[in-house]
Amino acid sequence: MIKNLSLQAFLDQLASGASTPGGGSAAALMGAMGAALVGMVCQFTVGREKYAAVDADMRRVLDAAESARKVLTDAIAADVEAFDRVMAAYGMPKDSDAEKVARTGAIQLALKDATEVPLACARACAEVIRLSAEAAAHGNPNVVSDAGVAVMAAYAALKSAALNVYVNAGSIKDDGFSSARVRELEALLAAAEGDVTRIFDAVRGRL
Amino acid sequence: MIKNLSLQAFLDQLASGASTPGGGSAAALMGAMGAALVGMVCQFTVGREKYAAVDADMRRVLDAAESARKVLTDAIAADVEAFDRVMAAYGMPKDSDAEKVARTGAIQLALKDATEVPLACARACAEVIRLSAEAAAHGNPNVVSDAGVAVMAAYAALKSAALNVYVNAGSIKDDGFSSARVRELEALLAAAEGDVTRIFDAVRGRL
Numbered sequence: 001m002i003k004n005l006s007l008q009a010f011l012d013q014l015a016s017g018a019s020t021p022g023g024g025s026a027a028a029l030m031g032a033m034g035a036a037l038v039g040m041v042c043q044f045t046v047g048r049e050k051y052a053a054v055d056a057d058m059r060r061v062l063d064a065a066e067s068a069r070k071v072l073t074d075a076i077a078a079d080v081e082a083f084d085r086v087m088a089a090y091g092m093p094k095d096s097d098a099e100k101v102a103r104t105g106a107i108q109l110a111l112k113d114a115t116e117v118p119l120a121c122a123r124a125c126a127e128v129i130r131l132s133a134e135a136a137a138h139g140n141p142n143v144v145s146d147a148g149v150a151v152m153a154a155y156a157a158l159k160s161a162a163l164n165v166y167v168n169a170g171s172i173k174d175d176g177f178s179s180a181r182v183r184e185l186e187a188l189l190a191a192a193e194g195d196v197t198r199i200f201d202a203v204r205g206r207l
Numbered sequence: 208m209i210k211n212l213s214l215q216a217f218l219d220q221l222a223s224g225a226s227t228p229g230g231g232s233a234a235a236l237m238g239a240m241g242a243a244l245v246g247m248v249c250q251f252t253v254g255r256e257k258y259a260a261v262d263a264d265m266r267r268v269l270d271a272a273e274s275a276r277k278v279l280t281d282a283i284a285a286d287v288e289a290f291d292r293v294m295a296a297y298g299m300p301k302d303s304d305a306e307k308v309a310r311t312g313a314i315q316l317a318l319k320d321a322t323e324v325p326l327a328c329a330r331a332c333a334e335v336i337r338l339s340a341e342a343a344a345h346g347n348p349n350v351v352s353d354a355g356v357a358v359m360a361a362y363a364a365l366k367s368a369a370l371n372v373y374v375n376a377g378s379i380k381d382d383g384f385s386s387a388r389v390r391e392l393e394a395l396l397a398a399a400e401g402d403v404t405r406i407f408d409a410v411r412g413r414l
Contacts, residue, residue, distance in 0.1 A: 007217055007236060008210040011280060015243035015273070017250035023356030026240045029214060030360060033233045036222035043224035066222070073218060145374050149230030149367040153237060156363035159407065160356040166414055167352050200366065207373055 002077045019087070024079030024118055027160035028072050031125045034154035035069035037146045038062075038131045041139035054138040061134045064127065071124045072157070075117060079164070082114040086168075111172050115181050118164035125161060126188045128154035133199045141206050148203030155196045162189055209284045226294070231286030231325055231371045235279050238332045238364035242276035244357035245269075245338045248346035261345040268341045271334065278331045279364070282324060286371070289321040293375075318379050322388050325371035332368060333395045335361035340406045348413050355410030362403045369396055 002010070002021060010029075014021055042062035045051045051058065089106035093099045129151055136147040165185050169178040209228060212220070217236075221228055249269035252258045258265065296313035300306045336358055343354040372392050376385040 003215040004213045006211045006213055007283065008280065010214055011239050011243045011276065014240060015246035015250070015276060017247070019350075022247065022350070023244055023353040026244060026356050026360060029240070030237055030363065032218050033221060033236070036218045037230055037233060039222035040224070040229065043222070069218065069222060073215065076214065143226075143229070145370040146230040148370045149233050149363075152363035152366045153233060156237065156356075156359035159359045163352040163355045163410065163414065166411070170414065203370065204373070207370065207377065 002080060003073055020080040020083050021076070022079075022083070023160055024083065024121075024164045025076045027118070027157045027164070028075035028079055028121050030153045030160065031121060031128060031157035032069050032072035032076070034125070034128045034132065034150040034152075034157060035065045035072055037150035037153065038065040038128060038135045039069065041135040041143050041147045041150070044140040044143045045138070048140070051138075051140065057134065057138060061131050065131050065135075068124045068127050068131070072121060072128075075121045075124070078117045079121075082110070082117040085110040086114050108173060111168050112174070112177060115165055115168040115172065115178065118161040118168070119181055119185060122158050122161040122165065122185055122188050125154045125158035126192060129158070129192055129195055129199070133195065133202070136199050136203045136206070144203050144206045148200055151196055151199045151203070155192060158188065158192055209287060210280055227287040227290050228283070229286075229290070230367055231290065231328075232283045234325070234364045234367035234371070235282035235286055235328050237360045237367065238328060238335060239276050239279035239283070241332070241335045241339065241357040241359075241361035241364060242272045242279055244353045244360065245272040245335060245342045246276065248342040248350050248354045248357070251347040251350045252345070255347070258345075258347065264341065264345060268338050272338050272342075275331045275334050275338070279328060279335075282328045282331070285324045286328075289317070289324045292317040293321050315380060318375050319381070319384060322372055322375040322379065322385065325368040325375070326388055326392060329365050329368040329372065329392055329395050332361045332365035333399060336365070336399050336402055336406070340402065340409075343406050343410045343413070351410050351413045355407055358403055358406045358410070362399060365395065365399055 042058045045058045089110040092103040094103050132147050132151040169182050172178040249265045252265045296317040299310040301310050339354050339358040369392055376389050379385040
């Protein structure tokens with residue numbers, strides 16, 4: 001499992017001339033780091049008398065951040081698997097007409113999967129951005145800078161996942177499928193743009 | 208060594224109620240991922256006849272990205288160590304006047320170090336952003352999305368490192384020291400702002 005690789009081994013593989021792991025896995029790991037840091041801010045806040053007024057909210061944020069972290073950690077490997085399925089489909093035989101039809105069908109199916117994986121990553125990152133806003137506003141101010149790192153990590157991951165949605169959706173022949181995914185993605189991106197700057201500035205204001 | 212932790216263990220520690228690893232280490236890892244992805248794009252470009260015209264440039268970018276990756280990977284642990292030194296200094300005895308003087312001196316020294324570490328991280332991230340521009344413009348278009356992930360990762364890391372510079376510089380009594388560091392940091396941030404959008408858009412244009 002890729003999540004059991006050491007940081008050094010993961011970085012070495014990322015920097016190598018192999019196709020995977022690549023930007024999709026890096027995006028998922030960045031998103032998972034964002035979720036982890038939201039969780040860290042909550043851990044420094046919940047169960048402390050000083051923050052009793054926000055305790056229930058911060059527990060909810062913590063649970064949601066941990067769920068998002070699980071999704072994003074799983075996406076590190078899912079991105080590699082989706083890429084491998086696309087490559088395997090392109091490698092299918094194409095000598096007979098029947099083989100050509102089977103190959104084209106397999107490629108299109110694999111591309112749909114390779115679009116869904118980064119889109120799910122983008123959705124989870126958008127959630128981490130929303131959660132980081134609560135952590136930045138109500139979390140223990142001693143660790144508020146970690147909420148600022150969280151929002152930037154989740155934003156970088158969202159923008160990165162977007163590139164992989166565009167790449168794969170662009171080769172899908174089912175226009176209804178791809179345009180629905182791109183539309184959802186662009187709504188996530190549009191919502192994030194203003195939010196990220198506002199959350200980062202809120203963190204700076206509480207430093 | 209923290210770089211020998213698995214991705215899963217690193218994420219678990221990041222999400223925990225322990226102060227370290229925290230946002231500073233996450234920032235360094237994001238920067239290292241950015242450098243690694245610039246390296247990956249170069250690996251798919253150098254030594255190929257089709258890209259002979261940019262071969263020398265891409266080899267230079269690869270070398271520089273690998274150097275930055277080393278600096279940023281080392282910064283994952285350096286951030287923890289700098290934080291621990293600050294905490295150790297705050298924990299020094301302060302019963303006698305002599306102890307108070309020694310403690311204050313140790314705190315100030317540790318804070319200077321804890322400012323230099325994220326500033327060095329920010330410098331390396333600014334370099335990764337510049338390198339990602341070359342990878343995005345001249346690298347193998349089959350992996351250009353990885354240059355887009357690289358620039359977003361390096362940007363998130365730069366903004367994150369900046370928060371740690373602000374936090375620590377804000378407690379330093381030597382105004383000359385802290386204002387020089389903040390000035391350098393703000394020049395790095397200002398240069399990055401426009402560049403990042405331009406590089407990301409260039410990537411989208413080559414998808």
